[in-house]
Amino acid sequence: MGDGHALLLVGAGGHGRAVADVAAAAGWMIAGFLDDSKVDAPWPETSVLGPIHVLPRLLEEHPDYDVTVAIGDNAHRRQIVERFATFPIRFAAVVAPSAYISPTATLEPGAVIMHHAVVHAGARIGAHAIVNTGATVDHDCQIGEYAHISPGVHLAGDVVVGPQAHVGIGAVVVPRITIGSKAVVGAGAVVISDVPEGVTVVGVPARPVSERSDPGA
Numbered sequence: 058m059g060d061g062h063a064l065l066l067v068g069a070g071g072h073g074r075a076v077a078d079v080a081a082a083a084g085w086m087i088a089g090f091l092d093d094s095k096v097d098a099p100w101p102e103t104s105v106l107g108p109i110h111v112l113p114r115l116l117e118e119h120p121d122y123d124v125t126v127a128i129g130d131n132a133h134r135r136q137i138v139e140r141f142a143t144f145p146i147r148f149a150a151v152v153a154p155s156a157y158i159s160p161t162a163t164l165e166p167g168a169v170i171m172h173h174a175v176v177h178a179g180a181r182i183g184a185h186a187i188v189n190t191g192a193t194v195d196h197d198c199q200i201g202e203y204a205h206i207s208p209g210v211h212l213a214g215d216v217v218v219g220p221q222a223h224v225g226i227g228a229v230v231v232p233r234i235t236i237g238s239k240a241v242v243g244a245g246a247v248v249i250s251d252v253p254e255g256v257t258v259v260g261v262p263a264r265p266v267s268e269r270s271d272p273g274a
Contacts, residue, residue, distance in 0.1 A: 062085060062086065062121070062123055062149075063085070063086045063087075063088040063119070063121055063122050063123065064080050064085040064086065064087055064088060064122070064123050064124070064125060064149060064151070065088045065089060065090075065091065065106075065112075065115070065116075065119075065122045065123070065124050065125075066080070066087065066089070066090045066091070066124075066125055066126075066127040067090070067091045067092075067109055067112065067124065067125070067126045067127060067128065067137055068090070068091075068092060068126060068127040068128035068137075069090035069091075069092035069095040069099045069105050069127075070092070070095065070099075070128070070129070071129070072127055072128060072129035073090060073092070073099060073127035073128070074099050074100060075127075075171065076125060076127035076151060076169055077090075077099070077100045077103075077127070079151055079152075079153045079169065079170075079171055079172060080125070080151045081100075082153060082154055082155075082172075083151060083152060083153060083154050085123075085149075085151070087100055087103050088103075088106075088119070088122055089103050089104050089105065089106040090103065090104070090105045090106065090127075091105070091106055091107060091108065091109045091111065091112055091115070092105050092108070092109065093108045093109050109137060109140075112124070112141060112144075112146070113141065113144045116144075116146065122147075123147050123148070123149035124146050124147065124148055124149065125148065125149050125150075125151050125167060125169065126138055126148075126167060126185060127169070129187070129205065131203045131204065131205055131221045131222075131223060131239075132203075132221065134185055134203055135185070135202075135203045135221060138167070138184075138185055138203075147166075148166040148167035148184070148185070149166065149167070150164045150165070150166060150167060150168040150169070150170070150182075151168075151169045151170070152164070152169075152170040153170060153171055153172040153173070153174070155172045155173050156170045156171070156172065156173065156174045156175065156176070156188075157174075157175045157176070158170065158176045159176060159177050159178040159179070159180065161178045161179050162176045162177065162178065162179065162180045162181065162182070163180070163181040163182065164176075164182045165181070165182060165183050165184035165185075165186070165202065166184050166185075167184050167185035167186075168182045168183070168184065168185065168186050168187070168188070169186075169187045169188070170182070170188045171187070171188065171189045171190040171191075171192075171208075172190050172191070173190060173191045174188045174189065174190065174191060174192045174193070174194070175192075175193040175194065176188060176194045177193075177194060177195045177196045177198075177214075178196045178197070179196050179197040180194050180195070180196065180197060180198045180199070180200070181198070181199050181200065182194070182200045183199075183200050183201045183202035183203070183204065183220065184202040184203075185202055185203050186200050186201065186202060186203060186204045186205070186206070187204070187205045187206065188200070188206045189205070189206060189207050189208045189210070190208040190209070191208055191209050192206045192207065192208060192209060192210040192211070192212075193210070193211045193212065194206065194212050194216075195211075195212055195213050195214040195216070195232075196214045196215070197214055197215045198212050198214065198215065198216045198217070198218070199216075199217045199218070200218045201217075201218055201219045201220035201221070201222065201238065202220045202221070203220055203221040204218045204219070204220060204221060204222045204223070204224075205222075205223045205224070206218065206224050207223070207224055207225050207226040207227075207228070207244070208226050208227075209226055209227040210224050210225075210226070210227065210228050210229070210230075211228075211229045211230070212224070212230045213229075213230060213231050213232040213233075213234075214232045214233075215232055215233045216230050216232065216233070216234050216235075216236070217234070217235040217236065218236045219235070219236055219237045219238035219239070219240065219254065220238045220239070221238060221239045222236050222237065222238060222239060222240045222241070222242075223240075223241045223242070224236065224242045225241070225242050225243045225244035225245070225246065226244045226245070227244055227245045228242045228243070228244065228245060228246045228247070228248065228263075229246070229247045229248070230242070230248040231247075231248065231249050234248055234249070234250070234251055234252075235251045235252070236248070236251070236252045237251075237252055237253045237254030237255065237256065238254045238255070239254060239255045240252045240253065240254060240255060240256050240257070240258070241256075241257040241258070242257075242258055242259075242263060243257065243258065243259030243260070243263070243266075245261070246258060246259050246260055246261065246262075246263040247260075247261045247262050247263060248262070248263045249262045249263070250262075250263075252265075253265075
């Protein structure tokens with residue numbers, strides 16, 4: 058919970074507004090946004106405080122601010138975090154009060170858990186990962202850093218989702234499946250076998266349709 062602490066959001070787009078909604082509901086004070094393209098205030102009584110590169114200076118002026126990178130695209134979110142890797146930033150996990158998080162689950166810094174999501178016993182949500190609206194992450198799942206579990210996704214027990222992977226809206230993953238780093242699961246897919254690194258799968262059951270040209274980039 059925010060307990061009235063000030064939260065600075067990097068990203069003022071649609072996902073940024075959604076994270077602001079969750080954070081405010083959880084008791085954070087929204088200090089403002091940083092964004093390279095948007096200038097209009099995206100949230101009541103807040104403003105875009107400047108482009109993203111001013112983050113270190115702003116934190117020097119306001120060392121009490123916590124930070125969450127509120128950008129939906131996995132690669133972009135990772136680029137922003139790594140851009141400031143040498144600067145001491147206190148990244149905050151943001152959890153909707155309507156979400157259920159097991160006391161034995163682990164949330165890494167910067168993770169975002171949206172409204173009505175469920176994270177069950179022994180699950181781990183990696184740094185800067187997103188568990189979006191109404192998604193369920195069952196027992197002992199491992200969600201890698203910068204991954205995105207979209208709205209309405211259901212992960213059965215012992216599923217591993219690799220770093221920067223994206224599981225599309227409404228997808229279902231059966232138990233003990235591994236989804237590789239930077240893989241993409243299409244909306245509504247039913248995953249019954251492992252998904253290799255960098256591969257996109259769609260359909261029921263899910264089948265590969267493409268492979269990214271450079272999964273290590």
